[in-house]
Amino acid sequence: MPDLTSSSRTSSSEKLSGDSKFRLSPLRRFNPLSEIEFVPSNVPRYRRLQTFAVAMWALLIPICMAVFYLFCSIPALWPFLVLYCIFIAFDGAPEHGGRSSQWVRSMRIWRYFVEYYPATLKKETDLPPDRPYVFGYHPHGIIGMGALATFATEGTGFSQQFPGISPHLLTLTSNFRIPFYREIIMMMGICSVSKRSCVNVLRQGKGSAICIVIGGAAESLAARPGTADLTLRKRLGFIKIAMQQGADLVPVFSFGENDIYEQMSNEKGTVVYTIQKKFQAILGFTFPLFHGRGLLNYNFGLMPHRRAIVTVVGRPISVQQHDKPTMDMIAEVQERYIEELLRIWNTYKDSYARHRKQELRIIE
Template sequence: MRIFGINFSPQNDPLKRRLELLTVTVYYTMLFLMIVIGYFAKYILAIYCIIYTNIPRYFVLLYIVWMYYDNSMYNVTGKRAQLREWFRTCIVHRYLCNYFPIKLVKTTDLDPNKLYLLCSFPHGVLCTGICGAFGTDVAGYRELFPHIECRIVILDRHFNTPIFREYCRITCSASSSPESMNLLLSTKPEAPYTGRVTILIVGGAAEAAESKPGTYRILIKRRKGFIRLALKNGVPIVPVCSFGETNLFDQLTFTEGSFMKKLQNYIRKKIGVPPVYLIGRGFSQYCMSFIPHRTPVTVVVGSPMDLPKIEEPTEEQINEYHEKFVEHLVNFFEKEKHKYVENADSVHLEFV
């Protein structure tokens, strides 16, 4: 339905689609609020509560102490581990993944007794495909990769953000710190798992600013730390592509050298996350808001590229295997894109 040039969603949508839309709206609203409030207001709110309130100040102080002692950025046990298992299959995630929908596809079997480093592209705005495919069981992860534990690497700053850190702890997340990454890539998981995949979005948050519908712009030319980690631990690298990830949002972009672009880069360097000016859909219209568009996202897992174990890899060795992986990634993308991308012949990976 179109009124005054604005496309409104149909009023006779079935209940299932309405519940999916409601779930996505609430989820993204909470996510944005937790990140924004956590990053920009945590110190102000904490200082205000401690100085100007009576009872709340004690809760704030207790929470600060809790954050200090509960500082594991990788492993969770006990009740929280049980909560994580329930969280992977809860109905919220089912509605969330079915909204797009999110699908997980493997092109080859992975050895359930090995450790792997999965390098995912592109980041998109919010890594929706990766979180849905690996952070939940809705897309069939347990059936496709039995006995393999998964960990999605996120900014270590997320684990220092009040409230949001609790969400990170009950998901399959791990810190991007070198200590956490080396631990993930060098140690076997606890039973009942026999192997592990560590999912790293190589482009990181900086790649979010490059996300535009119909394009696959990735930051990899200067990103070589993942090669060093893989060589040091002797783990295979597996390319992963989220086809359709960049179609969930459009955004306002700014030319290099402009004031807004400099401001965007400055904020990203300070807090780790660039401010993006999203153009999504609304709850009842399709024109403009922060809700992602209902477009399919297919997360495809490629074949492993084996690497030798080199305790102290040289720059020449890192560059050599980096070039090999980029070639492996391009071949994988060109082979799979025709199944999931419209006008695939005109779409290629763009390196920035």
């Protein structure tokens, strides 16, 4: 199989008219009722494999649920399924670091996954593996594909760039109630985002690390191409945990995260915004109304657009360990954290955010 990172592939991909238009104009607006741009028949095999990898991840939950219900239709499997459901109910692995497998994290499918966008990792400095770390990931985006590519797989080469660091991307606890899906994401090193989980992972020793996508549901509603509106001022929990566990804070900014999906207008006062906020109040999360591309077209569907994602891992912020840090102490660390995040933006915005519509803003 030819080298996936060769420049010849990049040049050949630019000849594909539909996809190249999005590469050259990543903020282009589209009216799905008047224009559909179909994928040409001569797409190279390696690009089909990249699309397949992203599609498989997007469909992983429905696939796992379909397999589970298929097994439920076979009476001979019922005793095993009952035991498995009991196991799910009492399994504490999502709160204790999961069951990470380097083999799963290094599977070839993740190379195709990251090369689809492509997603890359840029390291600013070494992180010595003699302490725990809390990575704060920004922006949240619609789904957080850059966080997945960087911290839940080896597709971008995290272990090569940060040897000795064991990253654990954190997600909603509800994801670990989905049969089979939970086992896959735990093998990728993904754990629950609960406070208990954070503490347990950081206490595993030197080099243990968690990655939290900070903005949450509120920030996902503000995710639009060309913007970087962060929900950060009121997010103090991850800083408090870092101080209590004596973990260094590492700001991470992912350029392009907000560009891979388009979102319906949901400004304050609109019906869409009101419905989304009600969902958020009831369920703790919300459903952004978005679209990307499809498997057979370039401009409408639930697949993300092929737009570059560059994840910049900034300089660590050392904190002193305090069992009960005061609000003033937390606020002081937060200011240092925000200053480092702004430094990352100002350093790389002209290289990786050339199509931006506005500067980075901290809106809450």
